[in-house]
Amino acid sequence: MLHKIDHIGIAVQSIDAVIPFYRDQLGMKFLGSEEVAEQKVRVAMLCVGESKIELLEPTSPDSPVARFLEKSGQGIHHIAYEVEDINSAIAKLVSDGARMIDEKPRHGAHGTLIAFVHPKSSQGVLTELCQSAD
Ligand code: ZN
Numbered sequence: 001m002l003h004k005i006d007h008i009g010i011a012v013q014s015i016d017a018v019i020p021f022y023r024d025q026l027g028m029k030f031l032g033s034e035e036v037a038e039q040k041v042r043v044a045m046l047c048v049g050e051s052k053i054e055l056l057e058p059t060s061p062d063s064p065v066a067r068f069l070e071k072s073g074q075g076i077h078h079i080a081y082e083v084e085d086i087n088s089a090i091a092k093l094v095s096d097g098a099r100m101i102d103e104k105p106r107h108g109a110h111g112t113l114i115a116f117v118h119p120k121s122s123q124g125v126l127t128e129l130c131q132s133a134d
Helices: 015-025 064-072 086-095
Strands: 002-011 029-036 041-048 051-058 075-083 113-117 127-131
Touching: 002 064, 002 127, 015 029, 015 041, 015 051, 051 064, 064 075, 086 113, 086 127
Parallel strands: 002 051, 075 127
Antiparallel strands: 002 075, 029 041, 041 051, 113 127
């Protein structure tokens, strides 16, 4: 069902403040940033090899990422796995008894379709399924 880890999501107070660490000190390639209004976040992607890091900055105090930062501070927010067919991946998890945050895929950054598994069904790690744009 899963192909690989697509990216690791990291919650940050300010993308601009942390970009120099990832891009300049670690030497990762900056792939761009965009706002995902549906999730009230600004997202920046960097890559090393075929692995990506997704920086998440809240754009509103009621953003889920803002609440995460309040509770836990900056740090790893979720792990995203690439799937070929997100609808069948969701259907399989649901039929296996998993609780989903998203029972229907929604739009992520860079034209992807994403769905989150509820942390109660993913052993405490917020888990994202991610189908890339063709
Ligand atoms: Zn993500």
